[in-house]
Amino acid sequence: MFLDVDGTLLDFREHPGDVIADHSLIDMLGHSSKAMSGALCLISGRSLEDVDRVFTPAIFPTAGAHGAEIRLPDGRRADPPEVPFPESAFEKLVAFVDAHPGLVLEKKHGGASLHYRRAPQLADACRQRMHEMLSEVGDRFRLIAGKLVFEITPNTHDKGKAIATFMTYEPFEGRRPVFIGDDITDEDGFRIVNEHGGVSVLVGERRETEARFYLPNVAAVRTWLRSSFIAQV
Ligand SMILES: [Mg+2]
The missing domain is CATH 3.40.50.1000 (HAD superfamily/HAD-like)
Known part of the structure:
Protein backbone atom coordinates (compact mmCIF):
# COMPACT_ATOMS: atom_id res chain seq x y z
CA MET A 1 0.00 0.00 0.00
CA PRO A 81 22.24 9.47 -6.34
CA GLU A 82 22.06 13.04 -5.13
CA VAL A 83 21.84 16.02 -7.47
CA PRO A 84 22.37 19.19 -5.40
CA PHE A 85 20.22 22.21 -6.18
CA PRO A 86 22.65 25.13 -6.70
CA GLU A 87 22.80 27.42 -3.66
CA SER A 88 22.95 30.51 -5.90
CA ALA A 89 19.65 29.51 -7.50
CA PHE A 90 18.05 28.98 -4.10
CA GLU A 91 19.20 32.43 -2.96
CA LYS A 92 17.57 33.99 -6.03
CA LEU A 93 14.30 32.29 -5.10
CA VAL A 94 14.63 33.59 -1.54
CA ALA A 95 14.93 37.11 -2.95
CA PHE A 96 11.88 36.55 -5.15
CA VAL A 97 9.80 35.34 -2.21
CA ASP A 98 10.98 38.23 -0.02
CA ALA A 99 9.74 40.63 -2.69
CA HIS A 100 6.32 38.93 -3.00
CA PRO A 101 4.38 38.60 0.28
CA GLY A 102 2.28 35.45 0.54
CA LEU A 103 4.72 33.15 -1.23
CA VAL A 104 6.35 30.30 0.68
CA LEU A 105 9.64 28.76 -0.38
CA GLU A 106 10.56 25.27 0.73
CA LYS A 107 14.03 23.81 0.38
CA LYS A 108 13.97 20.19 -0.71
CA HIS A 109 16.52 17.45 -1.04
CA GLY A 110 17.91 18.41 -4.46
CA GLY A 111 15.28 21.00 -5.28
CA ALA A 112 12.96 23.80 -4.20
CA SER A 113 9.20 24.31 -4.00
CA LEU A 114 7.50 27.65 -4.48
CA HIS A 115 4.04 27.67 -2.88
CA TYR A 116 1.53 30.35 -3.92
CA ARG A 117 -1.49 28.99 -2.07
CA ARG A 118 -1.84 32.26 -0.14
CA ALA A 119 -1.19 34.39 -3.22
CA PRO A 120 -2.91 32.67 -6.16
CA GLN A 121 -2.81 35.92 -8.16
CA LEU A 122 0.97 35.40 -8.41
CA ALA A 123 0.65 32.10 -10.31
CA ASP A 124 1.95 33.50 -13.61
CA ALA A 125 4.82 35.38 -11.96
CA CYS A 126 5.83 32.23 -10.08
CA ARG A 127 5.64 30.09 -13.21
CA GLN A 128 7.81 32.53 -15.11
CA ARG A 129 10.39 32.80 -12.30
CA MET A 130 10.60 29.03 -11.93
CA HIS A 131 11.03 28.58 -15.70
CA GLU A 132 13.89 31.09 -15.58
CA MET A 133 15.45 29.18 -12.66
CA LEU A 134 15.05 25.90 -14.52
CA SER A 135 16.95 27.18 -17.54
CA GLU A 136 19.66 28.38 -15.16
CA VAL A 137 20.13 25.12 -13.25
CA GLY A 138 20.24 22.98 -16.39
CA ASP A 139 18.80 19.81 -17.80
CA ARG A 140 19.40 17.60 -14.77
CA PHE A 141 16.26 19.17 -13.30
CA ARG A 142 12.61 19.41 -14.26
CA LEU A 143 9.75 21.71 -13.32
CA ILE A 144 6.59 20.27 -11.82
CA ALA A 145 3.38 22.28 -11.64
CA GLY A 146 1.48 20.95 -8.61
CA LYS A 147 -1.54 22.27 -6.76
CA LEU A 148 -0.71 25.93 -6.08
CA VAL A 149 2.98 25.05 -6.10
CA PHE A 150 5.81 24.98 -8.62
CA GLU A 151 8.68 22.70 -7.86
CA ILE A 152 12.11 22.20 -9.38
CA THR A 153 13.31 18.69 -8.75
CA PRO A 154 16.12 16.46 -10.10
CA ASN A 155 15.37 14.19 -13.05
CA THR A 156 16.99 11.22 -11.31
MG1 LIG B 1 -0.76 14.90 -2.95
Whole structure:
Protein backbone atom coordinates (compact mmCIF):
# COMPACT_ATOMS: atom_id res chain seq x y z
CA MET A 1 0.00 0.00 0.00
CA PHE A 2 1.64 3.19 -1.23
CA LEU A 3 -0.01 6.39 -0.07
CA ASP A 4 0.54 9.99 -1.05
CA VAL A 5 0.07 12.35 1.92
CA ASP A 6 -1.26 15.82 1.01
CA GLY A 7 -4.59 15.79 -0.77
CA THR A 8 -4.82 12.02 -0.23
CA LEU A 9 -4.62 11.31 3.53
CA LEU A 10 -4.76 14.92 4.71
CA ASP A 11 -6.48 18.02 3.37
CA PHE A 12 -4.39 20.99 2.25
CA ARG A 13 -3.74 23.88 4.58
CA GLU A 14 -2.67 27.38 3.59
CA HIS A 15 0.81 26.73 4.88
CA PRO A 16 2.23 23.21 4.33
CA GLY A 17 3.96 23.48 7.73
CA ASP A 18 0.55 23.63 9.43
CA VAL A 19 -0.46 20.15 8.27
CA ILE A 20 -0.40 17.56 11.02
CA ALA A 21 -1.89 14.07 11.11
CA ASP A 22 -4.65 13.45 13.64
CA HIS A 23 -4.46 10.50 16.02
CA SER A 24 -7.25 8.60 14.31
CA LEU A 25 -5.34 8.69 11.00
CA ILE A 26 -2.07 7.59 12.62
CA ASP A 27 -3.86 4.73 14.44
CA MET A 28 -5.64 3.68 11.27
CA LEU A 29 -2.42 3.62 9.26
CA GLY A 30 -0.73 1.63 12.00
CA HIS A 31 -3.51 -0.96 11.96
CA SER A 32 -3.54 -1.07 8.16
CA SER A 33 0.21 -1.59 8.09
CA LYS A 34 -0.08 -4.45 10.57
CA ALA A 35 -2.81 -6.06 8.47
CA MET A 36 -0.43 -6.00 5.49
CA SER A 37 2.66 -7.29 7.36
CA GLY A 38 4.19 -3.82 7.31
CA ALA A 39 3.76 -3.24 3.58
CA LEU A 40 2.46 0.30 3.95
CA CYS A 41 4.52 3.19 2.70
CA LEU A 42 4.12 6.96 2.41
CA ILE A 43 5.14 8.54 -0.92
CA SER A 44 5.31 12.30 -0.54
CA GLY A 45 6.65 15.45 -2.11
CA ARG A 46 7.56 16.57 1.41
CA SER A 47 11.01 15.90 2.76
CA LEU A 48 11.40 12.75 4.86
CA GLU A 49 11.95 14.89 7.93
CA ASP A 50 8.73 16.80 7.26
CA VAL A 51 6.71 13.61 6.72
CA ASP A 52 7.95 12.37 10.10
CA ARG A 53 6.91 15.69 11.66
CA VAL A 54 3.40 15.38 10.16
CA PHE A 55 2.97 11.81 11.47
CA THR A 56 4.73 12.25 14.85
CA PRO A 57 5.22 9.96 16.76
CA ALA A 58 4.67 7.27 14.10
CA ILE A 59 7.47 6.37 11.67
CA PHE A 60 6.48 4.68 8.40
CA PRO A 61 8.54 3.45 5.48
CA THR A 62 8.64 6.61 3.40
CA ALA A 63 9.75 8.09 0.12
CA GLY A 64 10.31 11.82 0.71
CA ALA A 65 10.93 14.66 -1.75
CA HIS A 66 9.25 12.76 -4.62
CA GLY A 67 11.57 9.79 -4.12
CA ALA A 68 14.86 11.64 -3.56
CA GLU A 69 14.86 10.19 -0.04
CA ILE A 70 13.90 6.55 0.52
CA ARG A 71 13.65 4.97 3.96
CA LEU A 72 13.04 1.24 3.93
CA PRO A 73 10.96 -0.58 6.56
CA ASP A 74 14.09 -1.50 8.57
CA GLY A 75 15.22 2.15 8.61
CA ARG A 76 17.96 1.72 6.04
CA ARG A 77 18.16 4.35 3.28
CA ALA A 78 17.99 3.58 -0.43
CA ASP A 79 18.27 7.10 -1.83
CA PRO A 80 19.02 7.55 -5.53
CA PRO A 81 22.24 9.47 -6.34
CA GLU A 82 22.06 13.04 -5.13
CA VAL A 83 21.84 16.02 -7.47
CA PRO A 84 22.37 19.19 -5.40
CA PHE A 85 20.22 22.21 -6.18
CA PRO A 86 22.65 25.13 -6.70
CA GLU A 87 22.80 27.42 -3.66
CA SER A 88 22.95 30.51 -5.90
CA ALA A 89 19.65 29.51 -7.50
CA PHE A 90 18.05 28.98 -4.10
CA GLU A 91 19.20 32.43 -2.96
CA LYS A 92 17.57 33.99 -6.03
CA LEU A 93 14.30 32.29 -5.10
CA VAL A 94 14.63 33.59 -1.54
CA ALA A 95 14.93 37.11 -2.95
CA PHE A 96 11.88 36.55 -5.15
CA VAL A 97 9.80 35.34 -2.21
CA ASP A 98 10.98 38.23 -0.02
CA ALA A 99 9.74 40.63 -2.69
CA HIS A 100 6.32 38.93 -3.00
CA PRO A 101 4.38 38.60 0.28
CA GLY A 102 2.28 35.45 0.54
CA LEU A 103 4.72 33.15 -1.23
CA VAL A 104 6.35 30.30 0.68
CA LEU A 105 9.64 28.76 -0.38
CA GLU A 106 10.56 25.27 0.73
CA LYS A 107 14.03 23.81 0.38
CA LYS A 108 13.97 20.19 -0.71
CA HIS A 109 16.52 17.45 -1.04
CA GLY A 110 17.91 18.41 -4.46
CA GLY A 111 15.28 21.00 -5.28
CA ALA A 112 12.96 23.80 -4.20
CA SER A 113 9.20 24.31 -4.00
CA LEU A 114 7.50 27.65 -4.48
CA HIS A 115 4.04 27.67 -2.88
CA TYR A 116 1.53 30.35 -3.92
CA ARG A 117 -1.49 28.99 -2.07
CA ARG A 118 -1.84 32.26 -0.14
CA ALA A 119 -1.19 34.39 -3.22
CA PRO A 120 -2.91 32.67 -6.16
CA GLN A 121 -2.81 35.92 -8.16
CA LEU A 122 0.97 35.40 -8.41
CA ALA A 123 0.65 32.10 -10.31
CA ASP A 124 1.95 33.50 -13.61
CA ALA A 125 4.82 35.38 -11.96
CA CYS A 126 5.83 32.23 -10.08
CA ARG A 127 5.64 30.09 -13.21
CA GLN A 128 7.81 32.53 -15.11
CA ARG A 129 10.39 32.80 -12.30
CA MET A 130 10.60 29.03 -11.93
CA HIS A 131 11.03 28.58 -15.70
CA GLU A 132 13.89 31.09 -15.58
CA MET A 133 15.45 29.18 -12.66
CA LEU A 134 15.05 25.90 -14.52
CA SER A 135 16.95 27.18 -17.54
CA GLU A 136 19.66 28.38 -15.16
CA VAL A 137 20.13 25.12 -13.25
CA GLY A 138 20.24 22.98 -16.39
CA ASP A 139 18.80 19.81 -17.80
CA ARG A 140 19.40 17.60 -14.77
CA PHE A 141 16.26 19.17 -13.30
CA ARG A 142 12.61 19.41 -14.26
CA LEU A 143 9.75 21.71 -13.32
CA ILE A 144 6.59 20.27 -11.82
CA ALA A 145 3.38 22.28 -11.64
CA GLY A 146 1.48 20.95 -8.61
CA LYS A 147 -1.54 22.27 -6.76
CA LEU A 148 -0.71 25.93 -6.08
CA VAL A 149 2.98 25.05 -6.10
CA PHE A 150 5.81 24.98 -8.62
CA GLU A 151 8.68 22.70 -7.86
CA ILE A 152 12.11 22.20 -9.38
CA THR A 153 13.31 18.69 -8.75
CA PRO A 154 16.12 16.46 -10.10
CA ASN A 155 15.37 14.19 -13.05
CA THR A 156 16.99 11.22 -11.31
CA HIS A 157 13.93 10.31 -9.26
CA ASP A 158 10.14 10.44 -9.20
CA LYS A 159 7.37 8.77 -7.24
CA GLY A 160 7.19 5.88 -9.72
CA LYS A 161 10.89 5.11 -9.38
CA ALA A 162 10.48 5.24 -5.59
CA ILE A 163 7.64 2.69 -5.70
CA ALA A 164 9.69 0.48 -8.02
CA THR A 165 12.55 0.61 -5.50
CA PHE A 166 10.30 -0.41 -2.60
CA MET A 167 8.93 -3.27 -4.73
CA THR A 168 12.41 -4.85 -4.73
CA TYR A 169 12.47 -5.08 -0.91
CA GLU A 170 10.60 -7.08 1.71
CA PRO A 171 7.72 -6.96 2.58
CA PHE A 172 6.67 -5.33 -0.73
CA GLU A 173 8.44 -7.69 -3.11
CA GLY A 174 6.20 -10.01 -5.12
CA ARG A 175 2.97 -8.40 -3.90
CA ARG A 176 0.34 -6.46 -5.81
CA PRO A 177 0.89 -2.74 -5.23
CA VAL A 178 -1.83 -0.18 -4.57
CA PHE A 179 -1.05 3.50 -4.96
CA ILE A 180 -3.41 6.31 -4.01
CA GLY A 181 -2.54 9.89 -4.95
CA ASP A 182 -4.06 13.14 -6.12
CA ASP A 183 -1.46 15.23 -7.89
CA ILE A 184 0.28 15.37 -11.28
CA THR A 185 3.46 14.03 -9.64
CA ASP A 186 1.52 10.90 -8.67
CA GLU A 187 1.06 9.93 -12.33
CA ASP A 188 4.56 8.36 -12.36
CA GLY A 189 3.39 6.22 -9.45
CA PHE A 190 0.14 5.20 -11.18
CA ARG A 191 2.12 4.11 -14.25
CA ILE A 192 4.52 1.90 -12.26
CA VAL A 193 1.72 0.35 -10.22
CA ASN A 194 -0.21 -0.45 -13.43
CA GLU A 195 2.91 -2.09 -14.85
CA HIS A 196 3.08 -4.27 -11.74
CA GLY A 197 -0.55 -5.36 -12.23
CA GLY A 198 -1.57 -3.24 -9.25
CA VAL A 199 -4.32 -0.83 -8.33
CA SER A 200 -3.94 2.89 -9.13
CA VAL A 201 -6.35 5.31 -7.48
CA LEU A 202 -6.77 9.01 -8.26
CA VAL A 203 -8.18 11.25 -5.51
CA GLY A 204 -10.09 14.45 -6.19
CA GLU A 205 -11.34 16.04 -9.37
CA ARG A 206 -11.49 13.73 -12.35
CA ARG A 207 -8.93 14.55 -15.03
CA GLU A 208 -6.87 12.79 -17.64
CA THR A 209 -4.91 10.23 -15.66
CA GLU A 210 -3.07 6.91 -15.69
CA ALA A 211 -5.05 5.88 -12.61
CA ARG A 212 -7.71 3.21 -13.13
CA PHE A 213 -9.81 3.92 -10.05
CA TYR A 214 -11.11 7.02 -8.40
CA LEU A 215 -12.02 8.32 -4.94
CA PRO A 216 -13.59 11.79 -4.62
CA ASN A 217 -11.72 13.22 -1.62
CA VAL A 218 -9.58 12.67 1.50
CA ALA A 219 -12.57 11.55 3.56
CA ALA A 220 -13.38 8.84 0.98
CA VAL A 221 -9.77 7.58 1.05
CA ARG A 222 -9.85 7.29 4.82
CA THR A 223 -13.24 5.55 4.82
CA TRP A 224 -12.01 3.11 2.19
CA LEU A 225 -8.79 2.32 4.08
CA ARG A 226 -10.69 1.89 7.31
CA SER A 227 -13.26 -0.45 5.80
CA SER A 228 -10.61 -2.43 3.91
CA PHE A 229 -8.13 -3.06 6.67
CA ILE A 230 -9.37 -2.35 10.14
CA ALA A 231 -11.89 -5.19 10.07
CA GLN A 232 -9.05 -7.65 9.33
CA VAL A 233 -6.97 -6.86 12.42
MG1 LIG B 1 -0.76 14.90 -2.95
